Amino acid sequence: MKSLRLRAFGKANLSLNITGKRDGLHMLDSVMTSVDVFDTVTVTERTDGKIAVRFLNAPVDEVKNTAYKAASAVMSAFDFGGVDVEIEKGIPIGAGLGGSSADGAAVLRALDIFYRLPERGIDMRALALSVGSDVPFMLTGGSARVTGVGEKLFFFENKLPLFAVGLMSETVSTAAAYAEFDEQYGTSYEPTDNKKLVELLMNGDASATALFDNALYGPAAKLAPSVADSVGVLGGCGAAAKLTGSGGMVLGWFTELDKFALCASALRDKVGFKALSTARTGILHEWISRE
Numbered sequence: 001m002k003s004l005r006l007r008a009f010g011k012a013n014l015s016l017n018i019t020g021k022r023d024g025l026h027m028l029d030s031v032m033t034s035v036d037v038f039d040t041v042t043v044t045e046r047t048d049g050k051i052a053v054r055f056l057n058a059p060v061d062e063v064k065n066t067a068y069k070a071a072s073a074v075m076s077a078f079d080f081g082g083v084d085v086e087i088e089k090g091i092p093i094g095a096g097l098g099g100s101s102a103d104g105a106a107v108l109r110a111l112d113i114f115y116r117l118p119e120r121g122i123d124m125r126a127l128a129l130s131v132g133s134d135v136p137f138m139l140t141g142g143s144a145r146v147t148g149v150g151e152k153l154f155f156f157e158n159k160l161p162l163f164a165v166g167l168m169s170e171t172v173s174t175a176a177a178y179a180e181f182d183e184q185y186g187t188s189y190e191p192t193d194n195k196k197l198v199e200l201l202m203n204g205d206a207s208a209t210a211l212f213d214n215a216l217y218g219p220a221a222k223l224a225p226s227v228a229d230s231v232g233v234l235g236g237c238g239a240a241a242k243l244t245g246s247g248g249m250v251l252g253w254f255t256e257l258d259k260f261a262l263c264a265s266a267l268r269d270k271v272g273f274k275a276l277s278t279a280r281t282g283i284l285h286e287w288i289s290r291e
Contacts, residue, residue: 002114003044003288008106009034009141009279010097011134012164012244012251014201014208017191018181018215025149026178028133031194031201033158034141034279038090039102041067042288043110046082051075058089066104070131074111077122083111092274094171096245098138102282104131105138109283125151141282145198158278159204163260164251165234168272170224172247180219189215206255209240220247233270237263251276 017029046052051071053062062068067085074080085107091099108128111117118124128135133150143158181189192213200208220243221228227243230250234241238259239252249272254260264275 001045001047002290003042004110004113004285005288006041006043006106006110006283006285007038008041008102008138009036009038009282010091010099010102011035011138011141011282012097012276013214014212014242015192015194015197016214016216016245017194018189019147019191020187022149027148028150029145029147029191029194031143031145031197032137033143033162034282035097035164035276036279037092037097037274037276039099039106040088040090041103041106041110042086043107044084044288045114046084048082050082051085052083053085053087056086056088058087058093060093066100066132066135067107070104070107070135071111073127073130074108074117074122077127078115078117078120080111080115083107092168092249092272095166095168095249096172096243096247097249098134098245101132101134101138104128104135106283108135108139109285113285138282142280143201143278145194154198156198156202158201160201160206160208161255161257162278163254163257164276165237165239165254165260165263165267166249166251166272166274166276167230167234167267167270168249168274169226169230170248172220172224172227174246176223177216177219177246180222181216184218184222185215191215209253209255212240212242212253214243216246217243224248233267234263237266239263249274
C-alpha cells in the first residue's frame with residue numbers, strides 16, 4: 001500500500017477584513033502566511049473502500065473532522081480503495097492557526113500524489129473549498145491575499161522576515177465570534193488596506209506591521225477577555241500584537257530577530273506560549289512506501 005507522511009503547516013492571518021455576506025457566509029479579505037508549526041499526517045491506502053481517521057494525541061471526533069471530510073470529498077469524485085489517516089497534532093487546537101484546515105489539505109495533497117486527481121478531471125481548488133474556506137490556501141501555503149469565501153487567492157513572495165510570540169489561554173468559538181461581529185459592527189467596520197499591506201510585504205518593508213489587523217479582535221475579546229490581556233502583554237514586549245483567525249491565540253509580531261528572542265525568553269513560561277516564524281509552503285511530504 002502506498003503511504004505518505006506529511007507536515008501540514010498552520011497559518012496566521014496578518015490581516016483579516018470582513019467585507020460583507022454572501023449566501024449567509026461572511027466574505028473576507030485576508031492576508032495569510034504559513035507558519036512553522038505543523039501537524040504530522042500519515043496517509044495510507046486501503047483496499048476495502050473505507051475511510052479511517054485516528055488522532056494520536058488529541059480528543060477529536062474520528063468522523064466529524066476535516067481530514068475525514070476531505071477524504072470523503074475525494075471519494076465522492078473518484079471511487080478509490082479507501083484510506084487510513086493518522087494525525088499527530090502539533091498545531092494548537094482552537095488557536096486560529098488553521099489546524100483542522102491543515103489536516104484536510106494534507107489528505108487532499110496525499111490523495112492527489114497517489115492518484116493524480118487533476119488528470120481524473122478533479123478541480124483541486126474547488127474540491128479544497130468544499131472542505132473548508134481556508135483549505136485552498138493551506139493546500140499551497142506561503143503567503144497570499146485571500147478574498148471572497150476563500151476561493152480567490154493571490155499568492156506573493158513575502159520578503160519581510162517575520163517572527164511571532166503567541167499567547168493563548170482561552171478558545172473562542174468561530175461561529176460566536178462572527179455572530180458577535182455582526183452585533184458589534186453590522187456593516188460599519190472599516191477594513192485595513194490589504195492592497196498596501198501586500199505591496200509592503202513584497203518589498204520587505206517593516207512598516208507593513210502597522211497594517212496588521214483583525215476584524216474579529218473586538219468580538220473575540222468580548223467573548224474571551226484573556227485575548228485583550230494577551231494583546232497588552234505582547235504589546236508591552238514591543239510586538240505588533242494581533243489576533244489570528246477568530247482566536248484565541250494572539251500573535252506578537254517582530255521583524256527583528258533579537259527583539260523577538262528577548263520577548264520569547266521573557267514570556268516562555270506563560271500559559272499557551274508558542275514561538276513561530278513564517279514558512280514558505282503549506283505542506284511537505286515524504287514517502288513511507290511507494291508500493
